[in-house]
Amino acid sequence: MEASGPTLEDLGWNSFFADQLSAEEQAGEVCPVRVMAVHRGMVDIAGSGLSGMINSALPLSEGPEDRAAVGDWLMVDRERLEPVRILDRINLFKRKAPADQRRLQLIAANVDTLFIVTSCNQDFNVARLERYLVMAREVGVRPVVVLTKVDLAEAPERFLEAARALQPDLEVEMVNGRDPASVGRLARYCGKGRTVALLGSSGVGKSTMINGLRGSDDIETQPIREIDGKGRHTTTGRQLYPLDGPAKGGWLVDTPGMREFHLPDAATGIAEVFDDITALTQACRFGNCTHTTEKSCAVLAALRDGTLEPRRLERWRKLRDEDADSTQGGGRRPASAGGRRRKRHDG
Ligand SMILES: Nc1nc2c(ncn2[C@@H]2O[C@H](COP(=O)(O)OP(=O)(O)OP(=O)(O)O)[C@@H](O)[C@H]2O)c(=O)[nH]1
């Protein structure tokens, strides 16, 4: 264990976490550290003059979320260098494990800003942006839509307007990822002690932006891309990376899980991103209204009088059906033989 390194504040410590410490904990036998990386059975930690690798097993592990994720704050016994507990999280990105939909994977905790990245070209897709916004709402992280490749678009303002129309007060930035000065505009979302994550389809320019924010181009995408030829980012680690250059002091979560993120349960996020439709459904006469043929349906009425766009309703239905599917059936995969599936958060 080395002494020195970043302070707790440098690592993102704030009153939300400090307020959780008991008087005994404040007296100092245990100390808070941030989880910088997660390995099998081990975590890399930093903070309070401690840094290095320790065992990740927690004494009181009850549910699937009682495991350390990248970005977590752990209370660690100074003497034994063992985690004692996980502090309550501001938020937690988690997903169903791709190999086994009944298992929950923890991706990252305590993320301040989520850059939702899309480019000013064919990748731009309102339904996809809404889907990402649902995730951000569900997880409880501040979304910033970043439109890349402005330099390639003939009328980038068109994309800006379309994105802004999705949600009042939505923050939208346009960048040319290849121009450091342009990427520098994002620095205000990722200053000292702030943790950011990026979400977006392959090829929209996430790695390019990350390199801009890290002030280096050492994110290992290019060589790997040449080897597998798939244009995939093949980092396997779950890790917090320090930002440099314009975003110095900030932290970045970049894991494959983050990039291919799917929510296990998104009902709340859907209700919030589509709050106009949510309000309408509450005005329907019947609680179990299907909004298809009912005479007293407020949703259908809004369609008729033109206050609700049919395509928006379609997108809402699709997300809601998908969510119902995934929470009830463990995804679209066929049910495995035998055992009944538990509803969710099955670890
Ligand atoms: N002209 C222009 N090209 C860009 C911009 N951003 C990224 N690119 C280029 O687009 C291509 C894909 O960018 P990446 O950063 O690798 O995309 P990614 O989102 O990280 O893709 P994955 O690693 O597959 O997830 C690269 O050739 C970049 O140089 C931009 O703002 N303008």
Ligand SMILES: [Zn+2]
């Ligand atoms: Zn209805």
